[in-house]
Amino acid sequence: MFKAVVIEKDESGQRVALQDLDATALPEGNVQIDVDYSSLNFKDALAITGKSPVVRKFPMVPGIDLAGTVTFSSHARWSQGDRVVLNGWGVGETHWGGFAQRASLDGDWLVPLPDVFTPRQAMAIGTAGYTASLCVEGLLNNGVRPDQGEILVTGATGGVGSVAIALLTKAGFTVAASTGKSSEVTYLKELGATTIIDREELSAKGKPLQKERWAGVVDSVGSFTLANACAQTRYGGTVTACGLAQGMDFPASVAPFILRGVSLLGIDSVMAPTERRLTAWTRLSNDLEPAALDSIAAEVSLEESIAAAGQLMDGTVRGRIIVDVNR
Structure with missing residues (x-):
């Protein structure tokens, strides 16, 4: 079992709640990940609040970002224990995203977590x-x-x-x-x-x-x-x-x-090719002080992320919101 924020929608409208899910509920993917952190972005806030038709299929786990550790891989580039980052690729829109303790993804969507950053710091960047x-x-x-x-x-x-x-x-x-x-x-x-x-x-x-x-x-x-x-x-x-x-x-x-x-x-970040992503993350790892990330980030739990989405839409948020999916 794992916890996830789930968006559901029917004739009566949209509902968002923290749920306990069985591992069999995970979508198909050639890489499975134990998620450490995600982050709350404007697109996630739109999806959770329903203020824009971001989500293309239901039920959906939001979260266009995640950082974590590979637990299973049939993809040539990734092995168990690898630390990885995901940004975009329609995750949280058409494929279950990072507001969960586990994820099943396409390995082509992943890049290595730079050594200078912890998973938390990577999601402060997001x-x-x-x-x-x-x-x-x-x-x-x-x-x-x-x-x-x-x-x-x-x-x-x-x-x-x-x-x-x-x-x-x-x-x-x-x-x-x-x-x-x-x-x-x-x-x-x-x-x-x-x-x-x-x-x-x-x-x-x-x-x-x-x-x-x-x-x-x-x-x-x-x-x-x-x-x-x-x-x-x-x-x-x-x-x-x-x-x-x-x-x-x-x-x-x-x-x-x-x-x-x-x-x-x-500037499109969702479908940017891997080479461009690696260049962007190299600049971040070279030019962004890891310690400085604390000043631009606040942390919420998985459950608290639902309310935080409304605050982001209201314009009351400064900097970045990190989601600790394990608390």
Whole structure:
């Protein structure tokens, strides 16, 4: 038997509860894992609260992240005792995810847990931090350099924003952090941000072309915030887009792209190929201090994760939420 958060849905609506399940309930997979930790991401919160049709089949165990130890494998790359990390691949949407004490998965979805991180620390990073690393790689690969100017990070107190600030600072960039939480200024400056911007400056409709401010952008918000960020990006700059906290719409003009040569890079973490994942995790292991992860993460139990999902949707969460599936 093992414990799992299970989402069920029928004509009467959606229900979410902590359940005791038999091992025979696990879905098919060529690797089985004893899960140590998972993490609560925006997509998990959408799934648990039912505020967006994230879950594609029911019943579903949410949790797009997990870290744990292989207990069985018929996959060529993995052996019993290997420590692994999973991010994305539709887990928690179409395949049972990490909010459980056990998981059965496709070995192609896994990457090795970097030696410098414990499973708990890996989940303090989770999909949010891994996505932040993909964004930083996108900026660097597109030629953005520290001497070209500030990098704007939107949704700065969230998981993506928090890790992005730390990684960009380590890479030598000057970072401006956009947030609606004035109480978190100290937290953001401790991560490395030098300028704090009220998100209201970016969240309303703005001119199609505005004063040039940013050499690059890491945006996890979308909608008007992303449109304004593009309108304020310097000539030849790069904007990486990875989220939709404000909305999925993009009410923008072509002006920044055809008059300033701004590049807009879409960052997908769910189906990113293994090579890109390994590069992202290598940057995280080289540039992110393991001890610093404590400042961006809070921990909840498996049962507490249900209520925490609502808090994340309400915007009252700072940084990352780790889920200890064994308490």
